[in-house]
Amino acid sequence: MGFALIANKICLLCVIVLLPALCTSQDTFTCSRATYYGRPDCYGTPSGACGFGEFGRTVNDGYVSGVSWLYRNGAGCGACYQVRCITPQYCTDEGVNVVVTDYGEGDRTDFILSPRAYASLARPDVDVDLFAHGVIDVEYRRVSCQYSDYEYLMFKVHEHSRNPHYLALVMIYVAGQNDITAVELWQEDCEEWKAMRRAYGAVWDMANPPSGPINLRFQVCGSAGETWVQSRNPLPADWKAGSAYDTGIQLT
Structure with a gap:
């Protein structure tokens, strides 16, 4: 129990100290939590708060997320983040890169991932175990958005x-x-x-x-x-x- 308390304090300190500034890049990871929303096709939703419509469903091949405070009144729409969970027995080291297309709040979560994105956090053949957790501890950082088929804004x-x-x-x-x-x-x-x-x-x-x-x-x-x-x-x-x-x- 003592180790868990220390770990929680470290994660809280990580969140407080490493909150990203609005106009600066974020090279370090910030501790948080993530969950997922249910859609039968596992893609994003066309009715997200960012107003992207169908673009928000399929952009980045459906690896998208709703966010809470990172939404920033809409300024965070379209931002890209690398999200990786910190449960080694279930998760890959790389995690997944997602595009923000929606606003959403969960159980102290910063990310509500599409099912495709959530599944990509997992190691091969253990995605079912990861989904069973529902809410997981993660770390994230802002990364550059890259669209190979679109050169211009x-x-x-x-x-x-x-x-x-x-x-x-x-x-x-x-x-x-x-x-x-x-x-x-x-x-x-x-x-x-x-x-x-x-x-x-x-x-x-x-x-x-x-x-x-x-x-x-x-x-x-x-x-x-x-x-x-x-x-x-x-x-x-x-x-x-x-x-x-x-x-x-x-x-x-």
Whole structure:
């Protein structure tokens, strides 16, 4: 019992001391707990709090997670983490890399993993034993997101958008260890940048957006601090709800 008490105190100290800053990379592991949610297909959910829709179900081949405080009011949507459990008889040393697509709270957990991600924590042939635990002790760290098929930052026009009266954008394929913390549109008649509102999660919106092709810029928060980057490709005047557009911006 004394050893368990010491271990719990060490883990608590780990959490307190190593909480990641919003705009810095995290090289060390932080102690936490993880569980999983049930879906018959073992992938993510299209109704996650980040607003990713179908993208949130299949991104990273379904290795996704809901998070609690790491959600950060939606700024944490799309962030990638390496999660590994600390039960050697059941778990691999590498763990699994997951993409944040949802918000969720469990029994003192920071991660609620998709079944595919949770199963990948386990050593061969012992995943059933791991699932039987339900909630497990883990350690995690922020890692770079990498999308081999997508070179540039992209955004999708949310299905609720209605040209020309309402525009909502969903940030997708945010590579590296970067967060999108602000989005602005160029208002040509006023000759100034107008801020979009973070509606929720990774969704940014604006009523009565500018007409014609729309120039956008994004505030990117990463290991080098915050910086503004402008899309090389304007949103076309005939933008359509449900369509995805390439910014031409490479984030690393």
